[in-house]
Amino acid sequence: MAVPPEQLLYENLKQKSHPASLHDQLMLMMKPSLRQEFASYISQQAAIAGYKTLVPANLEKASNLAVANLYWYFQVRDESEDEAVAV
Numbered sequence: 001m002a003v004p005p006e007q008l009l010y011e012n013l014k015q016k017s018h019p020a021s022l023h024d025q026l027m028l029m030m031k032p033s034l035r036q037e038f039a040s041y042i043s044q045q046a047a048i049a050g051y052k053t054l055v056p057a058n059l060e061k062a063s064n065l066a067v068a069n070l071y072w073y074f075q076v077r078d079e080s081e082d083e084a085v086a087v
Contacts, residue, residue: 024068
């Protein structure tokens with residue numbers, strides 16, 4: 001019995017992603033309209049951090065894998081900064 005292509009895609013993404021990012025990648029595949037929210041958050045946080053290449057035009061070209069991983073990169077970074085301020 002052949003493995004469904006969806007399972008192969010999932011296994012491939014699972015190896016490359018944080019669990020929360022993997023969840024979001026799957027959400028972006030099922031509901032592409034969420035991508036705009038993710039891209040907006042990434043652009044805002046990138047501007048704050050001084051990353052000049054993470055602009056909406058470049059994010060439009062990025063894969064769901066890249067968008068979800070960037071989203072979680074900034075989420076984790078923000079949580080770390082919040083914890084540092086609280087201490």
